[in-house]
Amino acid sequence: GEDVEQSLFLSVREGDSSVINCTYTDSSSTYLYWYKQEPGAGLQLLTYIFSNMDMKQDQRLTVLLNKKDKHLSLRIADTQTGDSAIYFCGKSGGYNKLIFGAGTRLAVHP
């Protein structure tokens, strides 16, 4: 079956880079996504990458996709306190059903 796994927690110092990792089991994905969820809010789309790409950069965000290892990462440069949130990795599968991991809680400390 389809599965998406993420590490549950990451703590970084303000100004450092954060790297959030995700692995998935099904290689039939079309798109892979990173969503951000702040307390009491819905999910906000941060960025996505098409499955035939290796990398995508969008301002402070860099997404790397290793199709061979089925590994996706999100790098946030110059992490700020406002980046503290839960980050969800998602993949679209059959009929573009969007499957999520359990989320990585990013804590940014001074």
Place this chain on the structure above:
Amino acid sequence: EAGVAQSPRYKIIEKRQSVAFWCNPISGHATLYWYQQILGQGPKLLIQFQNNGVVDDSQLPKDRFSAERLKGVDSTLKIQPAKLEDSAVYLCASSLDLGGRDGYTFGSGTRLTVV
């Protein structure tokens, strides 16, 4: 562009009662999704509509949950009767089509507490 609207924002009910949630997707979005997010977990897809037809409802507990999207626009999700383990945030999302290229837009969710 208006976002995905959901109501109510919060709901507290007793177990065995019924409850309904409403979702209005982004105008023109053909695909609509309902997700259940239990505290500390990622969202789990309950049901996916394409226009007014069901694409996937394999994770929907059909003995107590039902959903409809009669005119291919608004959707309602109902739970009857509710159980304690149904306490969660129910998220509605929509996308332009099945392609997913423009991503999936989520509403703010309905937080359900069953006591």
